[in-house]
Amino acid sequence: MFLTHLACPRCGARHDSEALTNLCSCGSPLLARYDLDAVRAAVTPAALAGRGADLWRYRELLPVRDDAHRVTLGEGWTPLWSADRFGAAIGLDRLLVKDEGLVPTGSFKARGAAVGVSRARELGARHVAMPTNGNAGAAWATYAARGGLRSTIAMPLGAPLITRNEVVAAGGELILVDGLIGDAGKLIAEVVAAGGVFDAGTLREPYRLEGKKTMGYEICEQLGWRVPDVIIYPTGGGVGLIGIHKALEELRSLGWIGDKVPRLVAVQSTGCAPVVRAFEAGERRVTPWADARTVAFGITVPAPLGDELILDALYATGGAAIAVDDAEILADLRAFGAAEGLLLCPEGAACLTAARLLRSSGWLGPSDEVVVLNTGAGIKYPETVASAGA
Amino acid sequence: MFLTHLACPRCGARHDSEALTNLCSCGSPLLARYDLDAVRAAVTPAALAGRGADLWRYRELLPVRDDAHRVTLGEGWTPLWSADRFGAAIGLDRLLVKDEGLVPTGSFKARGAAVGVSRARELGARHVAMPTNGNAGAAWATYAARGGLRSTIAMPLGAPLITRNEVVAAGGELILVDGLIGDAGKLIAEVVAAGGVFDAGTLREPYRLEGKKTMGYEICEQLGWRVPDVIIYPTGGGVGLIGIHKALEELRSLGWIGDKVPRLVAVQSTGCAPVVRAFEAGERRVTPWADARTVAFGITVPAPLGDELILDALYATGGAAIAVDDAEILADLRAFGAAEGLLLCPEGAACLTAARLLRSSGWLGPSDEVVVLNTGAGIKYPETVASAGA
Numbered sequence: 001m002f003l004t005h006l007a008c009p010r011c012g013a014r015h016d017s018e019a020l021t022n023l024c025s026c027g028s029p030l031l032a033r034y035d036l037d038a039v040r041a042a043v044t045p046a047a048l049a050g051r052g053a054d055l056w057r058y059r060e061l062l063p064v065r066d067d068a069h070r071v072t073l074g075e076g077w078t079p080l081w082s083a084d085r086f087g088a089a090i091g092l093d094r095l096l097v098k099d100e101g102l103v104p105t106g107s108f109k110a111r112g113a114a115v116g117v118s119r120a121r122e123l124g125a126r127h128v129a130m131p132t133n134g135n136a137g138a139a140w141a142t143y144a145a146r147g148g149l150r151s152t153i154a155m156p157l158g159a160p161l162i163t164r165n166e167v168v169a170a171g172g173e174l175i176l177v178d179g180l181i182g183d184a185g186k187l188i189a190e191v192v193a194a195g196g197v198f199d200a201g202t203l204r205e206p207y208r209l210e211g212k213k214t215m216g217y218e219i220c221e222q223l224g225w226r227v228p229d230v231i232i233y234p235t236g237g238g239v240g241l242i243g244i245h246k247a248l249e250e251l252r253s254l255g256w257i258g259d260k261v262p263r264l265v266a267v268q269s270t271g272c273a274p275v276v277r278a279f280e281a282g283e284r285r286v287t288p289w290a291d292a293r294t295v296a297f298g299i300t301v302p303a304p305l306g307d308e309l310i311l312d313a314l315y316a317t318g319g320a321a322i323a324v325d326d327a328e329i330l331a332d333l334r335a336f337g338a339a340e341g342l343l344l345c346p347e348g349a350a351c352l353t354a355a356r357l358l359r360s361s362g363w364l365g366p367s368d369e370v371v372v373l374n375t376g377a378g379i380k381y382p383e384t385v386a387s388a389g390a
Numbered sequence: 391m392f393l394t395h396l397a398c399p400r401c402g403a404r405h406d407s408e409a410l411t412n413l414c415s416c417g418s419p420l421l422a423r424y425d426l427d428a429v430r431a432a433v434t435p436a437a438l439a440g441r442g443a444d445l446w447r448y449r450e451l452l453p454v455r456d457d458a459h460r461v462t463l464g465e466g467w468t469p470l471w472s473a474d475r476f477g478a479a480i481g482l483d484r485l486l487v488k489d490e491g492l493v494p495t496g497s498f499k500a501r502g503a504a505v506g507v508s509r510a511r512e513l514g515a516r517h518v519a520m521p522t523n524g525n526a527g528a529a530w531a532t533y534a535a536r537g538g539l540r541s542t543i544a545m546p547l548g549a550p551l552i553t554r555n556e557v558v559a560a561g562g563e564l565i566l567v568d569g570l571i572g573d574a575g576k577l578i579a580e581v582v583a584a585g586g587v588f589d590a591g592t593l594r595e596p597y598r599l600e601g602k603k604t605m606g607y608e609i610c611e612q613l614g615w616r617v618p619d620v621i622i623y624p625t626g627g628g629v630g631l632i633g634i635h636k637a638l639e640e641l642r643s644l645g646w647i648g649d650k651v652p653r654l655v656a657v658q659s660t661g662c663a664p665v666v667r668a669f670e671a672g673e674r675r676v677t678p679w680a681d682a683r684t685v686a687f688g689i690t691v692p693a694p695l696g697d698e699l700i701l702d703a704l705y706a707t708g709g710a711a712i713a714v715d716d717a718e719i720l721a722d723l724r725a726f727g728a729a730e731g732l733l734l735c736p737e738g739a740a741c742l743t744a745a746r747l748l749r750s751s752g753w754l755g756p757s758d759e760v761v762v763l764n765t766g767a768g769i770k771y772p773e774t775v776a777s778a779g780a
Contacts, residue, residue, distance in 0.1 A: 053467055054469065073469065079463065099494065142731035142732055145728060145730065146732070166769065169774075338561035382552050384555070384559075385556075
C-alpha cells in the first residue's frame with residue numbers, strides 16, 4: 001500500500017492514516033495522500049489494462065493494506081458510451097455518458113461504500129453510522145453487511161423508498177427522519193456520541209472519497225489515458241466532484257494524462273443551489289440553503305461539508321456551477337429516454353439539462369467532448385415517469 | 391462474422407440466417423450455428439483477455455455482421471463473487487453469485503435485447519413487438535430506442551411497476567393486460583399479423599438467445615476457462631438456461647473448457663412449475679400450468695415455448711428441476727441480505743432456496759462449486775422487503 005498520511009486541505013495539518021479518523025481539529029475534511037513517486041515506479045497504465053473490471057484495478061491508489069479486508073460486490077468499471085442522438089439534439093458532437101447505474105445498489109455511492117467499509121474494517125471499526133439522502137445509506141448498509149459490520153442509517157422520509165428496503169434487507173438499523181439530511185445528521189451525531197460507532201457521514205471520514213475518485217480514473221483510462229474537455233456532475237454533498245478532481249490531480253502528478261485540465265461543472269437544482277450561489281458570488285464557502293426541495297433528491301444538500309473543496313475544484317479548472325429546475329430535468333429525462341433508450345436517474349438527467357443550457361449559452365462549444373455522469377439507476381425512481389395505468 | 395445458418399433442433403431443417411426469421415415451419419424455435427472451426431482459428435481465450443468488459447468481447451460467437459449495427463449500453467461482463475457467509479449457513483463451501491443486476495435496465499434481459507435488437511436492425515426490422523413479464527419488455531424497448539427502432543410491448547398488470555415506466559421512458563408503446571404472459575402474447579400476435587412489425591417474443595426469434603448465452607461464456611472465462619460443478623438458474627421462458635447450455639456446448643466444441651459438464655438446475659415456483667412437473671415425469675414437453683402465480687413474477691410462464699430445449703439441457707447434464715415456495719424465497723432473500731448485504735431479485739433468491747434444499751437432500755455435496763444467477767437487480771422489486779414506515 002502506498003498511502004502515507006491524511007492531509008488537511010484547510011490548515012495543512014498532517015494526520016496518521018493508520019488510525020480511524022474523522023475530521024481535522026480545524027473542522028475540515030481530510031484527504032488521503034499517497035507516495036506517488038513509488039506508485040509511478042510500481043505500476044504503469046499498460047499494466048492496469050490486464051486487470052479486473054472493477055475499481056480495485058487501481059489498488060496502488062487505494063487505501064486498503066490487506067486484500068483480506070477488501071469488501072466487494074464487483075463495483076466499478078462502469079461503461080462510458082456515446083449519446084450521439086441526444087447530443088445532436090442539443091448541439092453537442094461528442095456527448096458521452098458514464099453510467100453509474102451499473103454498480104451494486106444501483107448508484108455511484110457503492111464505490112465510496114466499498115472502499116470506505118473496507119478501510120474502516122481494516123482499522124478496527126465494527127459499526128458504522130451516517131445520515132443520507134438514501135443511496136449512500138443503502139450502499140453503506142449493504143457493504144457493511146457484506147463486511148460483517150453493523151450499520152445505523154438515518155434518512156429523510158422523502159428519500160427514495162427503495163433505499164429504505166435496501167437498508168432493512170441488509171440488516172441495517174434504519175432511522176426515518178421527518179426533515180432533511182441535516183436533521184438526520186443530528187440524530188447520527190447522538191448515536192456516534194454514545195460511543196462504539198464510527199461516523200461515516202459524507203466527508204466525515206476520508207476514504208469514501210477514495211472510492212468515488214475512481215470514476216475519474218476510469219474516465220481517463222476509458223478515453224485512452226486522456227481527459228475530456230468537460231465533466232458534468234450532479235452536486236449534493238459533492239464527494240463525486242471532489243473525488244474526480246482529486247483523481248485528475250493524482251493522474252497528472254503521475255504523468256499519466258498530460259497537463260490538460262477538464263473543466264468541471266457542478267449541477268444543482270434551482271430548489272437547492274448553495275454551491276451555485278457561492279460560485280456566482282466568487283465565495284469560498286456556501287451559506288445554507290433555506291427550504292431546499294427538488295425531484296433530484298440526491299442533491300438536496302443545503303450545506304455541504306465539502307463546500308471549499310467543491311468550489312476549489314470549480315475555480316481551479318475554469319469550471320462552472322449551474323442550477324436547473326425540476327420541470328426541465330423531467331423533460332430532459334424523457335427526451336433522453338426517447339433518443340437513447342435508457343431511463344436515467346433524475347440527478348443524471350439534471351446534468352443533461354445543464355449540458356443543454358451551457359451549450360445554448362455558448363459556454364460549451366459544439367465540438368467540446370463532454371462527459372456526463374448518470375450517478376444512479378433510473379429504476380430506483382419510479383415516480384419520474386408516469387405510465388399508463390400505473 | 392462466423393454465423394453460418396439457423397438450425398431447427400426438432401426437425402433438423404436448415405434456415406437462412408440472413409433473413410428476418412421467427413420459428414421453424416415445424417413450430418420449434420431455431421438455433422444460430424457458427425463455423426466453430428473458423429472461430430477456433432481466428433481467436434483464442436488468451437486473445438479475449440484484453441478485450442472490453444462487455445458481452446461483445448465474444449463477437450466471433452455473436453450474430454452481428456457489421457459493428458455499425460451494434461446497439462449497446464455497455465451490457466455484460468457482470469461480476470461473479472463468493473458468498474461465503476451464506477454458503478456456510480447452508481452447507482456449501484463454494485457458493486458463487488453471478489450478479490446480473492449490473493446491466494442496463496437492471497436484468498439479464500438486456501443481454502438478449504442488445505444482441506436481438508442489433509441483429510434485427512441489421513436484417514432490416516424497424517419495429518419490434520413482444521409479450522413480456524416486464525423485464526424483457528423494458529430491455530427491448532430501451533434497446534429499440536437506442537437503435538432507432540419502434541417497440542410495442544404487452545405485459546400483465548402484475549408485472550413489476552418500474553418496467554412499465556422503462557417502456558414509456560424509452561418511447562415504446564405499452565399495452566397492459568389483465569392476465570398472464572400468454573394473454574399478452576395473443577395481443578402481440580394480432581399486432582404482428584397486421585404487418586410491418588417483427589415478432590421478438592421469447593424464442594420466437596433466434597438471437598435473443600445468443601445474447602443470453604454470453605452468461606455461460608462469462609462464467610467459464612471468469613473461472614479461468616473451466617466450468618463449475620453446478621449452475622442454478624430461475625426458469626420461466628427458459629432462455630437463460632438454454633443459452634448457458636448452448637454456450638457450454640460451443641465452448642466444449644472449441645476445446646476451450648475440456649469435457650466436464652456442469653449440472654444445470656432449473657428453479658421454478660411451486661405456484662408455476664410446468665418444467666419441474668415434466669422433468670419429474672421424464673417428459674420431453676410440458677403441459678400448461680393452471681392458475682400460475684408467484685412472488686417471483688419473472689418466472690410465471692405457464693407454457694414455455696422452449697420446453698424441449700430446457701428439458702434437454704437438464705437431462706443432458708444430469709441436472710435437476712426444483713420448485714420452491716414464495717415464503718421460502720422471501721426468507722432466503724432476507725437471510726442472504728443479512729449475510730452478504732445485497733438485495734437480490736426474487737428470482738435470484740429462489741435459486742438460493744433451491745441451493746439450500748438441494749444441499750439438504752444431498753443432491754449437492756458440501757464441496758460442490760455452485761454458481762447461482764441473480765438475474766436482476768433487487769431494487770426493481772420494492773415489495774419484497776417491508777421496511778419500517780414504508
